[in-house]
Amino acid sequence: MAAHDEDPVGDGALDRVTWALRRAELAVQALKEQRLRPLGMAAAHYTLLMSVHAEPGLAGAELARRLSVTPQAVASLVARLEGRGLLERREHPRHRHVQELHLTDAGREALRAADEVIADIERQITDTLGGDESTQLRTLLDRVTKTVRDA
Incomplete structure (x- = not known):
């Protein structure tokens, strides 16, 4: 049997819950990107702005850990959003080398507009x-999250 004829995945791989979760996430992300684009925003911008809204004063390194991205990726996004006047950095009250992230008024307005798009989705x-079914799905996804975090 030639190498290209071998099945590279196990039986039922395409029916796995994890594969279904990934397909759903990719579909939702693609729709977010498409719908946010007219606002000049990417889904990553929305996620970062929402995170700063939820916890004003987060430092970039902590934000990177929470979003599971590199500090460099967060720094690049922060610089872009700061350049657009949507975020501002403030000196941490006790650690002068740490900068806290805060939404500006323009950032709150941009987040409000983006959140309307996300709410429509x-x-x-x-x-x-x-x-x-929506309640059931949310409950099941919360259980999946807990299971994975506890693993």
């Missing part, structure tokens, strides 16, 4: 699923 999904 959410409505499309939940309208299709209905209330009971």
